[in-house]
Amino acid sequence: MKVVAEVQVIPLGVGVxxxxxxxxxxxxxxxxxxxxxxHAYGTNVEGDFDTLCAALKKVHETxxxxxxxxxSTAIKIGTRTDKEPTLHGKLHxxx
Amino acid sequence: MKVVAEVQVIPLGVGVxxxxxxxxxxxxxxxxxxxxxxHAYGTNVEGDFDTLCAALKKVHETxxxxxxxxxSTAIKIGTRTDKEPTLHGKLHxxx
Amino acid sequence: MKVVAEVQVIPLGVGVxxxxxxxxxxxxxxxxxxxxxxHAYGTNVEGDFDTLCAALKKVHETxxxxxxxxxSTAIKIGTRTDKEPTLHGKLHxxx
Amino acid sequence: MKVVAEVQVIPLGVGVxxxxxxxxxxxxxxxxxxxxxxHAYGTNVEGDFDTLCAALKKVHETxxxxxxxxxSTAIKIGTRTDKEPTLHGKLHxxx
Numbered sequence: 001m002k003v004v005a006e007v008q009v010i011p012l013g014v015g016v017x018x019x020x021x022x023x024x025x026x027x028x029x030x031x032x033x034x035x036x037x038x039h040a041y042g043t044n045v046e047g048d049f050d051t052l053c054a055a056l057k058k059v060h061e062t063x064x065x066x067x068x069x070x071x072s073t074a075i076k077i078g079t080r081t082d083k084e085p086t087l088h089g090k091l092h093x094x095x
Numbered sequence: 096m097k098v099v100a101e102v103q104v105i106p107l108g109v110g111v112x113x114x115x116x117x118x119x120x121x122x123x124x125x126x127x128x129x130x131x132x133x134h135a136y137g138t139n140v141e142g143d144f145d146t147l148c149a150a151l152k153k154v155h156e157t158x159x160x161x162x163x164x165x166x167s168t169a170i171k172i173g174t175r176t177d178k179e180p181t182l183h184g185k186l187h188x189x190x
Numbered sequence: 191m192k193v194v195a196e197v198q199v200i201p202l203g204v205g206v207x208x209x210x211x212x213x214x215x216x217x218x219x220x221x222x223x224x225x226x227x228x229h230a231y232g233t234n235v236e237g238d239f240d241t242l243c244a245a246l247k248k249v250h251e252t253x254x255x256x257x258x259x260x261x262s263t264a265i266k267i268g269t270r271t272d273k274e275p276t277l278h279g280k281l282h283x284x285x
Numbered sequence: 286m287k288v289v290a291e292v293q294v295i296p297l298g299v300g301v302x303x304x305x306x307x308x309x310x311x312x313x314x315x316x317x318x319x320x321x322x323x324h325a326y327g328t329n330v331e332g333d334f335d336t337l338c339a340a341l342k343k344v345h346e347t348x349x350x351x352x353x354x355x356x357s358t359a360i361k362i363g364t365r366t367d368k369e370p371t372l373h374g375k376l377h378x379x380x
Contacts, residue, residue: 006326013206041291053148108301243338
């Protein structure tokens with residue numbers, strides 16, 4: 001199942017600045033093979049649903065293993081049957 | 096990996112009223128074996144991360160098969176290492 | 191403008207447990223005069239858009255004044271023109 | 286109150302393709318005077334909280350007046366007291 005998605009990882013219990021953990025999560029998403037676009041409020045991704053789930057699991061397991069005690073992740077997942085969902089297509093009419 | 100989560104399914108292309116599809120999604124989540132709590136803005140769930148992923152896939156695949164052309168699902172996933180994450184614990188200090 | 195909405199307040203920089211600040215935010219929403227329904231992932235509200243904005247501002251200003259250094263709040267706002275939006279109506283067909 | 290925020294507008298009841306309404310919402314946010322960054326999953330904004338609220342109200346009122354019967358808008362709002370919140374600062378350590 002092909003999806004577009006947005007992933008925002010919020011680490012709790014690591015202090016006020018969370019950029020280090022957020023960038024770690026972004027790199028793990030990139031390493032998963034998903035197409036990734038970083039922006040100020042998260043990472044937009046495009047790819048297979050199962051790959052996304054595996055990547056999300058890896059993000060949570062890795063950050064916990066590296067000392068983050070709590071994570072709240074917000075994900076938006078889009079699928080459609082009329083055409084293939086793509087990040088490009090969400091912004092460009094002829095994408 | 097034990098998680099608490101919130102799932103909000105938004106069907107597009109089915110008209111202004113979406114309650115039928117939203118309740119269908121809720122029942123599919125219940126049938127997955129996750130602990131489920133319905134509220135006006137979605138379904139709160141508690142259970143295994145892999146079970147949640149399988150349930151989300153089933154929701155998208157089933158609703159598409161039943162005629163919904165587009166779905167936008169918002170999910171919030173919480174994990175923590177200091178204690179077991181539970182829906183009850185999010186509201187009750189001694190939960 | 192009448193709205194239904196969901197408000198989830200995430201305090202950062204206060205440690206792993208955030209229940210105290212989350213419940214403080216919930217009570218501030220209740221005191222604003224909005225109809226409120228607490229659940230494990232936030233507070234669902236119903237009322238006037240301007241009242242919601244004033245309440246959200248009060249939540250952020252109050253929690254910061256009480257020592258929370260950073261807040262990330264997720265809000266979902268629903269409006270419709272075909273009938274009055276209500277929390278009850280989101281779950282009950284004859285609501 | 287200075288904020289950074291993300292705004293995602295989802296129109297319901299206008300069919301499967303929603304790009305026209307989403308881009309209309311983005312332009313209304315830009316016209317409000319907020320600093321805006323468009324991405325595939327919404328518009329990131331930076332500015333005053335009251336300006337954001339006025340812009341959100343204008344988006345809902347305008348799209349409804351132009352024929353959209355239902356809107357579901359997801360917003361994330363960030364504030365902090367340790368330094369000024371900026372979109373640039375969310376991605377760059379020395380921003």
